[in-house]
Amino acid sequence: MICVLFDKWGLTEQEGCEILGCTLGEYQVLKTGEDEGVEAKVKERITEVSRINKGLRLLFKDPKRGEAWVKKPNKAFEGRSAFEIMKSDLVRVRKYLEAELW
Template identity: 40%
Template sequence: MTALQRIETSPPPFVPKPISDEEGAAMFRAVANLFRLWDLTDEQASTLLDMPLRTYRRWKTGAQGKLDRDKKARLSNLMGIHKALRLILREPQRGYAWIKAANDAFSGRTALEVMLGGELTDLMRVRRYLDAERGGW
């Protein structure tokens, strides 16, 4: 008779599916609306999305092109920032205003000023801060 062998029963590591083009397009529409609520200029919006101003303006009117991996990651982080603010600050207007309020966590700069650094990591920095504030990490 053979001895029993232990079989690993832990689930495989979670690997998220890539964001589809349809999901990316929906996120772009949501983020364009969020930018309106944050009262951003088109120039600021194009910086956050790392796209030329003309392209952003064209996409905003509904003539969207293909989103690359970087743009999808930017959109995902912006949606995460919005979600975290909605969870932390139950009143939507407070969340919209928070983006432009000076913050000690950013050495007195606003979250918008940090994000306007233009790098994906700038968006991630704000998102990580908010996730930590809400106890998400």
């Protein structure tokens, strides 16, 4: 469930909404494990976040390091965190992780 992942990443509900591009109401629906009434674009962003999480799990053997990485400044993102980039460009973060893995 995406909201559990965001909790592990240390994100607030508002930050989760920023990444998914959804309303707080849609986020509350997602917290129940349902996605009825959630826009298709939000579902697409959930898929990208899942791919990012998979990359983190493969890249970092210690899950806690991967979870913390999301909010740490990163040279690859001009000193901004992956979280900051994900708000507007999930694909950039996913592609960065994929490149690191290859």
